[in-house]
Amino acid sequence: MAQVVLFLVLVSSLVLLGLGVTSRRLQDGKFYKLPQSTRVLVVGNSHPKAALDDNLLPETQNLADVGESPFYTYLKLKALLVNNPHVSTVYFEFTDKHFEDWMEGWVWEDKHVDRRFFKYYLFMDRDDLLRLARLNLRAMVTAQAQILRRNLKVVAGSRTAIEANEWGGYLPLEERLQPDKLEKPEPPANLSPGQTPLTLLYVEKIVDLCKERGVQLRFIRCPHNEAYRGWCEAQLRAALDDRFPSVPFLDFRTFPLKSDQFADLSHLNSEGSRIFTVFFAGLLENGLNEDESPESSVRAAVAAAQLNFRVVERADSTVGAH
């Protein structure tokens, strides 16, 4: 029996040693370097991930990731902003969806911990770790095996997290929103709008982090189809006014696109993304990053785009009639 125990102790020690050594190695900033030319980051969840093609945007890198809670975006920014002082602006997608109560699960549910803990654990402080442990200790423990495996791969390959495609990036979607899906869904009976304290806490932490690093933060909302739910719009507006009054909110929700330029009600497909990205690039070229009233500039630009869209649509229907 002593031999078995000794063997188990040996195994555990080797695993802990492996975790310790590789984790220490991965604290080297070189693994989180962005190209020197990158000045702007786009972060958030799948909406900006599908909407903004950073190949068409100057000095911009899109590091949004599917299903990413602000909890993990905050940790990502912690790593990136410390190691990339040349980044001056962050666009973070912040919408009414962040006030739907199920969003809290994006922090601690198994599949989210599984997908993200091993990427960001090094940047968690004691409070972050305790918060997550209280919610899902089992998933954190299960994730240890993933950590060792991934750490060994990254250390051996010496690639940055970005080169390894771990931390998000633009993803073109090819689906097309079908006409039978253009119906505004009803909110579920048990929805508790605004009950997302953990989500909002980490949005606040993102705001504080950017302020501390001297980085300009802008909230954005990517285009949505007009049938998109918008169940918590009132809560979003209240938070923007009361909790985040200093952060500009650039609302592209009503940017005009045809239904078949969406993959679904809130994600652009590659065609819609190309159109929106070109528009966004135009705004950047016109000095959006330096604009002191970006909200009104965006409102005006979106309104102008809507007008153009209506004119073009009318022209198309006239041509079609003939």
Place this chain on the structure above:
Amino acid sequence: MLFGSVDFAVFLPIVFLIYWRLASVSLKVQNAFVLVSSYLFYGWWDWRYLSLIALSTVADYWVGLKMVDTEEATRRRLLLGISLFLNLGLLGFFKYSNFFIENFVAAFSIFGQKLDLPSLEVVLPVGISFYTFQTLSYTIDVYRGRLDPTRDLVAFAAYVSFFPQLVAGPIERAAALLPQFSRPRIFSYLEAVAGLRQMLWGFFKKVVIADGCAEHVNAIFESPDYTGSTLVVGAVLFAFQIYGDFSGYSDIAIGTAKLFGFELMQNFAFPYFSRDVAEFWRRWHISLSTWFRDYLYFPLGGSRGPTAQRIRNTIVIFVVSGFWHGANWTFIIWGLLNALYIIPLMATASNRQNLGVVSEGRLIPGVRELFQMGVTFGLTCLAWVFFRADTVGDACRYLARLASPDLISTPEVFPNKVFLFVLFMLSVEWVGRGQKFALEQLGLGWPRSVRWGFYLALVLTVYIFTGRPQEFIYFQF
């Protein structure tokens, strides 16, 4: 609870320590503890389905006792009928009801009649195909007079629900396992260590081989556009995925049982080293194939009688076995294909030619044996395509695409690392093919440092390859 989960890693040592501590209290208390632990293990997934195991257990316990209380053949048959009806009824309802409804509706539509029957929203209870067969073996053996019924409900319930083999086998016969609950278990350090070695090998096959193959198999089977050579790779990888998954689970189950002083039957005897399909079926999922042999094939007449009858019996066995695996025509066709493979062997009386260990006493197989193993493996791979495909149409398209001119081309998918691990697994299993499991004797004669280095490498490889534990394939049965 999954074997590869953190929950099981916490559950097992606690149960192990308490179990052996209770050995000095009484056998009855120890059995009761096994029962409680097994119910906790199963109920971890969904406690509501414990009622099904409990129902099956109590009913068959009662049937067993009543059977010996009467000499009347009719009454004994009636009692057996109750057990069969209940167990097969439960299995039929939870597993096959939607299959029958869909096919009933489809049959009617052939005649131009549209039936609007609702499909039932039933969840298949994990392991139902295994524990119902296990408990049926008890009532059938009591009926046949081959087994005395037990009057110890706790021991019987523990036998039915014994957690190492509850959800995916081996399907243990009452005559083999039940008596082990009636006699004291003595802790054997050597047996326990052997159990740990077997568990380690099981985890290696499940985590490294099966899960490693799964990712590529899913990609290949989900896309219709790969070349023929890539589809060959997909079929081969699935053959190793299902072997790694299922035999890995069996090794973990048998190894775990050893920790508690129980001996379970060997379920896989290195089937991919078989020289013909008949030998393959003597080595693959042995607990199920022997169950069907004893409780279906022999009552139908077995190998006695005219050739036509023997062929009929063989087809029935394989079709039923295929159907046992799942409520889909793909499984039935898989079973039928295997029957078609075996029938020529039966017809030429060559189905019992290869009974011993291949290349026994030799490290290198002969050319003829290599050829035989290659052909047998190829035939099973072709049949596995039906097992893996979602529909018969998908399987046929897969095989048609496989047989296209680009069969002779470089595969678009060839996971080198996975194949290296498969080669390693096959090498270890080849060396250990004469034993009950690959690591039974391997390395016992090595110096401790080398032996520990080997086990350490296996453990660390399993650890590194462990992500979120994927469900075992056979859990769907």
